Amino acid sequence: MLVFHERRRRRSTVAQEALTFQLDACSRRSGVDYMVLADQQGFVIARSRDVGEAEEVAAYGPFLADRKPWSGRLPCESGPRDACIMPFRARSQNVYLCAVGSQSRRVSAEMLHAQCGVRRILGS
16 A cells, blocks of 8 residues: 655645745745745745845845846845845746845755745646
8 A cells, every 4th residue: 555645734725825835844944034936026926924024035036136046145124134046937937036044055955945836836
């Protein structure tokens, strides 16, 4: 008999909530403060936590990581923040995954995991 092990603890059929769960799980595993998914205009699509600077971070995505990943320090209103931004395509549009609070290798691996989850959730 084949036993299936489900590793996801939280699920949702609502895309917005599923994206939040995905980003939250990846941000916890990577040790970053939070993750934000932004559209090509720099608006928030989803975020792992409700933080005030998420809109500010999302706005940097299209400008800093237009065609390739970017990592460095963002000049946020609350002070400089370590961040990584990864551009990719989902549902035929450019989107930007932003991880705030670290630039470690573990963050890059979790961002790739989050990218796969976002694509799965959005059906692209």
